[in-house]
Amino acid sequence: MARSTTSTPSRFRTIVYTIAAIAALVGLAEATYLTVLALTGATAVCGDSAGCFEVLGSKYAKIGNFPIASFGTLAYFAAFTFATFAAFGYVKARKIFAGVVGGMFLFTLWLLFVQAFLLHAFCRYCLFSAALVFLLAGLVVATPTSD
Numbered sequence: 001m002a003r004s005t006t007s008t009p010s011r012f013r014t015i016v017y018t019i020a021a022i023a024a025l026v027g028l029a030e031a032t033y034l035t036v037l038a039l040t041g042a043t044a045v046c047g048d049s050a051g052c053f054e055v056l057g058s059k060y061a062k063i064g065n066f067p068i069a070s071f072g073t074l075a076y077f078a079a080f081t082f083a084t085f086a087a088f089g090y091v092k093a094r095k096i097f098a099g100v101v102g103g104m105f106l107f108t109l110w111l112l113f114v115q116a117f118l119l120h121a122f123c124r125y126c127l128f129s130a131a132l133v134f135l136l137a138g139l140v141v142a143t144p145t146s147d
Contacts, residue, residue, distance in 0.1 A: 012143075013086070013087075013143055014087050016139050016142065016143045017083045017084070017086040017087035017094075017097075017139075017143070018083075018087050019139060020079070020083040020086075020087075020097070020136055020139045020140075021080050021083040021084045021087060023132050023135050023136055023139075024076050024077075024079035024080035024083055024132075024136065025076075025080050026132060027072070027076040027079070027129055027132040027133070028073060028076035028077055028080055030072075030125060030128060030129060030132075031069050031070075031072035031073040031075075031076050031129065032069075032073050033125075034056070034067070034069035034072070034125055035067055035069040035070045035072075035073050037056075037069075038056070038061065038062070038067030038069055038070075039067065039070075044056055044125065046123075046124060046125075049123070049124055050121070051115075051119075051121035051122045051123060052121075052122075052123045052124055052125065054119060054121040054123075055115055055119055055121050055122065055123035055126060056123055056125075058119055060111075060114050060118070060119065068111070071107075072129060075100060075103070075104050075107075076104075078100045079097060079100050079101060079104065079136060082094075082096045082097035082100060083097050085097075094143075097140070098140045101133070101136045101137055101139075101140045102137075102140070104133045104136065104137075105133055105134070105136075105137045108129070108130050108133040108134075111126060111130070112126075112130055
């Protein structure tokens with residue numbers, strides 16, 4: 001018998017994936033803001049944080065001609081999309097969401113390493129994004145992908 005691609009999600013799963021979708025949407029907004037700033041050459045509103053300017057203006061802020069934030073925009077969009085599908089009971093979306101968040105988590109660890117040990121400076125936006133990714137990773141761990 002063929003396995004269904006959808007299932008009736010439990011209330012717990014629906015709540016967890018809804019929270020994940022909202023967190024990913026917040027991350028999408030932030031990453032989009034930073035992408036637009038990087039592409040237009042505008043300066044981020046960082047307050048008195050000199051580290052913010054140092055991180056966002058460093059050689060680590062781009063991969064080739066693409067700002068790191070643009071990859072964050074794509075990743076958060078994917079996380080939002082698959083969390084939304086998972087909230088509606090799509091079984092495959094749970095696994096893809098977990099994979100996307102796993103990749104985001106590993107890349108976030110690298111970026112935190114760069115800030116702490118290579119640049120010796122921290123960006124508020126980057127730390128907020130890291131907190132969102134850690135939240136998403138925690139939700140993945142708290143919600144098994146299998147039925």
